[in-house]
Amino acid sequence: MNYTVNQEKMGQAAKALHERKIDLWLILTSEGSDPCLPLVTGVKTVGPGAFLIAANGARYAVCSSIDAQDIEESGLFQEVIKYSGGLEEALASLVQRLAPSRIALNYSKEEHLCDGLTLGCYRWLMQTLKDYTGEFLSSASFLTELRSIKTPEELRRIRQAIAVTLEIYEAVFQRLQVGMTEKQAGELFLTEMKERGVVNGLDRTLSMPMVLKENIAHRQPSDRVIEPGDLVIFDYSIEYEGYVSDIARTVYFLKEDEEDAPEDARFAFQAAYDAISAAQAALKPGAIGHEVDAVARQFLLERGMPEISHATGHQIGRETHDGGTLLGPRWDRYGQAPYGRIGENMVFTLEPTILPGKPPYILLEENLVVTAEGSEYLSERQKSLVLIRS
Template sequence: MTLVVPDPTRTVPLPLREQADVRDRWLTQRLLDLLPGLMDRAGIDLWLVVGREGSEDPVLPTLLPATWLSARRLVVLVLHRSDDGVTPVAVSRYPVGQYLPGWSPEDDGTEDGGDADGDERALWAAVRRIVTQADPRRIGIDVSAGCPLADGLSVAEHRLLAGALGDLADRLVSAEDLVVGWLETRLPEEVAALDALARLTDRVLAEVLSPAALVPGLTTAADLAWAVHERLADLGTPPWFHPGVTVQRAGVPLRPDSGVDLPAVPQDAVLEPGDLVTCDAGLSSLGLATDLQRSAYLLRPGEDAAPAGLRQAWAASRRAQELTAAALVPGRTGNEVLADARAATAAEGLPTDVYSHPVGVHGHGAGPAIGRWDDQRGVPGDGDRVLHPGTVFAVELAVRVPVPEWDGQCLRLALEEQVVLTRTGTAPLGRPQRELWTVPADQP
């Protein structure tokens, strides 16, 4: 496995220990360079992120050192915005990496013997002291009715926090916009890593959609899905979802499903020459995720290329993807991008469903949603979020095209590639699939 490290001139295999070093350097840089502007944009003076072991806030791992795999009892991260930047303080029984210690068991607050309940009372008292000294106007906490990734503060911890803050609890506000900004914005070094990880994802899918793993007349769609899963796990870059494999075949029309026609060939069906196979997969590494789709046509005996109708469908989908990527403009909302992309594809006679999304820390990441596969009317809430530079998007869509060689049967050709949003548009990541892949027929 090769991954890009912060030195862009060097691509090397990274053992887990080196990956941890990279992630910790990224965290320091993000706290110094990104967080102040994000807090200003959200209007948050102090951000409290609370996590208890076994009850993890989704944003907490993105703020902890790489070797912290859980909250370790109770930890409260206090991120205070001041004229000097952001001061990161951890109120925890254990030291937390690059955070300043806000309390230790030896502090004066542990006079009742250092038992677990006494330690927690002292810990919450330390939180109160720090917040009182900072005297923030707006204290952000991770509660949200509309964004699950920003709703990580449990009911019990919310109650304990409010009780510890006393009258300062009146200043508590949702940190939803801050959480989304923190999760969606990538450093240039992170973008470089996502580029390398997208290439790795592409490589694995190319291996699986080839005679090395796919034998027409023997392999099933489920076999391919597990082959991708196993290969990613073997590389130390496990998938964040079980890979999906869809098969389309002449004589097996699409089936209506929630108003959207979907492929009808079952997962346990043996793949045959003449099938179109699409694989959807994403890996996780360095605290980041990918999300890509690749398609291949299984050649019939005597064929050296896919039928012209399939190639034209592929070209139509590629064009729809170009038009959708062109609609990704900073300052627009996700719903505006959806409307513009659908208008642009419709103007060229391309019946397209657009369902693109941010990708980064999470495969289906925080940020502007651009349609849903089963609803093209816009996404309430997340669809109203504004696009910002530094966000990586999975440009995901499907175009329905009749195929003459299939007696006019409709094909739903799905594509998914990753791009990074810049100040002027988008730049592709990884190695985009330019042509429809082919798998030769089994030769005796």
């Protein structure tokens, strides 16, 4: 088992705790219940357990004796405390020994990926630490940052996921044909995934991407038949060593007498392409999420396109929607995510979608990393409609 990412993340966590004057981060878990565990520790417990990271960099695990071996062999913790009876006494004793003034716990109103402490576990913890006189506070601010700011190893894995995704797209486009159903087109991806030993990044199974001839939505491919003159959207992700891509492409199936897509389709494609270029120029450290969204949104409106019905972009990493700052409008449904500040080494999608209306529908989705001065594309851009001959 490779714990490089977890070593990096625990180091990030200790630094974040120190900067915020938080003494201790306590992650309570059973059966891997907290969604932060794959990112932070890389190990989990079957029985009740706790992982603790201190601002001085010290790391502790409290677990049953049957859970201890993997945790000890990971080499991630300076001290692994094994209990034989119950977790309560061992955890309370450790917290008393460390004597922290402030303890961060995984609860959040806004960010589900930071809300790993269930109500029952919270009540149990309050009873277990009833003699603790310090302060409890949410870990959401630094855990969101931990997910968002990618380490060198995380970036390497994301780059590889993107490279494999583009390779699969290229192979599939060579085999697409008029007359296929959406499902048959989706099955081409399954063949390529099997050959490369990868799975869909959305559900972590060998499943099809979204193949959308019409009814543009998050849905599985259907039995709709692709005909000459159809635009078809492919929205696809693969997982590589725990990290994912998220790339969409739009394909036009030529009629027999056509050499190129119709003018309105090409115009809409160029509008979406240029909107991504404009958003990329605005995607830089210090920018606010809704500011980047506004650039792409206004760009398309000025070209007579329908208003984008969702966010212009989102973060990717361990998940295709990795939380944190959202490149979205200031709509109630997005909460505080569009108000987040963009930082170096965050990885985003840009996907200013043109949905059915007067122009044809177009979805291009690229992946980018924020750099010290701006941002750069991780995915090779789709520069024109993919054309499939009848």
